[in-house]
Amino acid sequence: MGLFSKKTKELEIIAPVDGEIIALDQVEDEVFSQKMLGDGIAIKPTAGNFVAPIAGKLVTVFPTGHAYGIKSIHGIEMLLHIGMDTVSLNGKGFNIKVKQDDNIKQGDLLCEVDLAVLKAEKVPSLDTPIVFTPETMSGKTITIVKTGKVKQGEVIAIIK
Template identity: 65%
Template sequence: MGLFTKNKSLDVFAPVDGEIIDLSKVEDEVFSEKMLGDGLAFIPENGEFVAPIDGKLVTVFPSGHAYGIVNSNGVEILLHIGLDTVSLNGEGFDIKVKQGQSIKKGDLLVNVDVKSVAAKVPSMHTPLIFTVDSMSGKSFDILKTGKVKKGDLVAQVK
């Protein structure tokens, strides 16, 4: 491990086609008040969600609604698809990965039937959170706002 390995920046890419919104606009206090960490959120245009970073899947909820990914530099990202989607018990979510699996940016995580899911939950807002514990001594910049396509560079952790 080199002297500067821990200081290497981490590029974060859009996990879905859609629009970036400020985390404060997410209609769930856990996310809008940054209880799990800071980040950004997406309003998805479709249901194809891909990995926003390279890393290891430390969490894949059986319901398919949330994914925890840790990068080799220790940064952990939580991608939470929609609000109150855990209540659907996986209905509308076709999971393509397994917990413990190594993934690369752009790898397909899940296909979501957005139309069906959106009709049953309060919102499809999709927070991407940099978890509090993993961000100690680090900061991030949002590099893009508004409309994005999956794979667009949207943030950088330093």
């Protein structure tokens, strides 16, 4: 390894959308609030364009557009889940911009969501959890570095 090359062991997580950061235990769904799928952070979106919080490979793109699984080069897997019970909309209000198995960069557009459609369909909540699978987090910790209002692209958490 050269003198100036540095392999980072940190993984920065960016806000996928404008909104307000909330603790995962405040999400209005016990699967997420009780961390059954893993630990993480959540955001109440105020805009409709969602970008990749991390770089990696899209291991899951739900056909309904409501959820995206990304595996980072660090081996960490995360799930971005847009809203609660949004799977029941069968894609209504979601415009997917990626395909499963795509390699994506942090900040790449995943989907456009019409939040007005989601609200009109009376989904229980627009809370958007970003969770990290426990199997891929062994020995690593999540540090939340941003709270309150956030702009898309701002660093909101770091995994070490």
